[in-house]
Amino acid sequence: MSIAAQTDSCPRQPIVTGTSVLALKYKDGVMMAADNLASYGSLARFKDIQRLHPVGKYTVIGAGGDMSDFQYIQKFLEQLIIEEFTSQDGHDLGPAQIHEYLSQVMYSRRSKINPLWNSLLVGGFKDGKSFLSYVDLLGTTYSATTLATGFGAYLAQPILRKEVEGRENELTEEEAIRIMESCMKVLYYRDARSLDKYQLAVITADGVKISESRHLSTTWSFAEGIRGYGAQTQ
Amino acid sequence: MFRNTYDSDNTVFSPQGRLHQVEYALEAVKQGSAAVGLKSKTHAVLLALKRSTGELASYQQKMFRIDDHAGIAIAGLTSDARVLSNFMRQQAMSSKMLFNRAIPVNRLVSAIADKAQVNTQEYGRRPYGVGFLVIGYDESGSHLYEFSPSGNSYEYFAMSIGARSQSAKTYLEKHYEEFADASLEDLIRHGLHALRETLQQDKELNVNNTSIGLIGPRSEHEKKGVQPEGAFRILENEAIEPFLKTMVAKEDPPAPAPAASSSGPAASGSGDVQMSG
Numbered sequence: 001m002s003i004a005a006q007t008d009s010c011p012r013q014p015i016v017t018g019t020s021v022l023a024l025k026y027k028d029g030v031m032m033a034a035d036n037l038a039s040y041g042s043l044a045r046f047k048d049i050q051r052l053h054p055v056g057k058y059t060v061i062g063a064g065g066d067m068s069d070f071q072y073i074q075k076f077l078e079q080l081i082i083e084e085f086t087s088q089d090g091h092d093l094g095p096a097q098i099h100e101y102l103s104q105v106m107y108s109r110r111s112k113i114n115p116l117w118n119s120l121l122v123g124g125f126k127d128g129k130s131f132l133s134y135v136d137l138l139g140t141t142y143s144a145t146t147l148a149t150g151f152g153a154y155l156a157q158p159i160l161r162k163e164v165e166g167r168e169n170e171l172t173e174e175e176a177i178r179i180m181e182s183c184m185k186v187l188y189y190r191d192a193r194s195l196d197k198y199q200l201a202v203i204t205a206d207g208v209k210i211s212e213s214r215h216l217s218t219t220w221s222f223a224e225g226i227r228g229y230g231a232q233t234q
Numbered sequence: 235m236f237r238n239t240y241d242s243d244n245t246v247f248s249p250q251g252r253l254h255q256v257e258y259a260l261e262a263v264k265q266g267s268a269a270v271g272l273k274s275k276t277h278a279v280l281l282a283l284k285r286s287t288g289e290l291a292s293y294q295q296k297m298f299r300i301d302d303h304a305g306i307a308i309a310g311l312t313s314d315a316r317v318l319s320n321f322m323r324q325q326a327m328s329s330k331m332l333f334n335r336a337i338p339v340n341r342l343v344s345a346i347a348d349k350a351q352v353n354t355q356e357y358g359r360r361p362y363g364v365g366f367l368v369i370g371y372d373e374s375g376s377h378l379y380e381f382s383p384s385g386n387s388y389e390y391f392a393m394s395i396g397a398r399s400q401s402a403k404t405y406l407e408k409h410y411e412e413f414a415d416a417s418l419e420d421l422i423r424h425g426l427h428a429l430r431e432t433l434q435q436d437k438e439l440n441v442n443n444t445s446i447g448l449i450g451p452r453s454e455h456e457k458k459g460v461q462p463e464g465a466f467r468i469l470e471n472e473a474i475e476p477f478l479k480t481m482v483a484k485e486d487p488p489a490p491a492p493a494a495s496s497s498g499p500a501a502s503g504s505g506d507v508q509m510s511g
Contacts, residue, residue, distance in 0.1 A: 096335075
């Protein structure tokens with residue numbers, strides 16, 4: 001009997017997926033970015049999906065991977081926040097606690113060979129401290145001042161490191177936005193499952209703010225010169 | 235044998251609206267040796283009087299560590315206390331593992347209060363025969379709670395439970411306004427003075443019969459420990475010697491005791507009843 005049969009589940013694959021999530025720490029807190037696309041295989045199926053989600057007063061999670069699993073995560077985190085609120089004792093869950101909880105859920109699901117197929121970034125700001133950490137479908141976690149999931153780990157992370165590392169306490173919100181924008185642009189040019197429509201989340205002492213969708217302006221005139229890209233003349 | 239009718243079953247109210255089994259359980263707490271708790275802005279302290287069954291026997295444990303940030307002192311049935319403290323430890327570990335958060339002290343106390351309440355309502359059960367003083371430190375500062383078998387829990391600046399605890403309470407009520415800004419040494423001295431009030435005539439606090447549990451930055455009298463600085467620790471034997479030395483002798487002619495108060499039934503007579511088992 002296969003392990004999958006023993007555990008009453010079958011090996012799965014993600015169906016409707018989101019691509020990269022980017023995040024960095026800056027002077028006032030944490031910024032996160034993700035585009036609005038949910039793909040169905042290579043088809044750009046949904047172009048108005050929000051992949052950044054606030055959890056409580058201090059935290060944002062951003063998700064790549066299976067979007068239905070992400071919706072399930074949103075649902076149980078909302079339940080968790082409600083339970084915490086209901087105790088009415090002034091104690092609430094910050095980003096570190098939410099990240100720990102998520103990592104426990106993700107690891108327990110992978111151990112049942114039924115993982116939640118996501119890579120998640122958890123960013124937040126509480127009690128004067130910013131928090132940024134990663135967790136994925138295996139329950140793997142790590143933390144850094146810049147993080148990127150999916151293709152962003154290869155395409156955007158080097159740029160983020162160059163721009164941010166060592167300057168976390170100097171970077172202004174404007175500079176952070178500029179860095180995010182340039183990274184999202186690189187991703188839009190090179191990641192075939194991405195979109196030029198994206199959102200930014202900022203988490204500071206003032207709380208959580210998630211922007212309206214923003215548009216990337218790109219130029220494609222160079223494409224004509226690439227053999228095999230456009231209509232061929234010979 | 236029975237003091238009342240309507241007392242053989244905890245699920246039945248007496249015509250006066252009382253649950254006699256619950257009240258007997260509260261009586262079990264009063265039979266246990268006294269424990270005192272008090273807190274400042276930076277520290278929370280427990281002090282307890284240990285009893286032994288005789289010269290040849292060891293002293294009964296009165297304090298339990300729950301977690302680095304919480305601990306309890308007990309009065310009443312030690313065996314019931316072990317069950318509840320185990321449960322508290324599980325709650326604390328679960329919070330650490332699931333959320334990487336030290337469990338808020340009020341939730342720890344509410345959790346056992348809820349357990350105790352069930353025993354006052356369900357058929358075929360009995361209330362716990364033990365009361366706790368719980369100290370802890372969390373995001374909202376230092377805390378002191380009292381837990382009792384009735385399922386009630388309250389937060390206090392200072393509190394005492396157990397045999398002749400009314401005398402300690404009287405001391406605490408007189409001095410509690412000094413506690414908030416007191417140093418750890420002053421806080422413990424107040425605690426010892428309060429605990430001393432619960433002693434029988436001609437008995438005194440010594441290194442064998444006294445336990446001190448505390449949370450907060452280390453005192454100059456303490457040795458450097460292995461646990462994280464400020465974590466809950468229990469001081470016993472020679473470790474409490476320097477604290478006992480800070481006590482001030484009672485004003486010599488002890489005013490002819492007018493049997494202090496009316497409300498403490500355990501405060502009268504020979505009192506110190508030994509519990510079996």
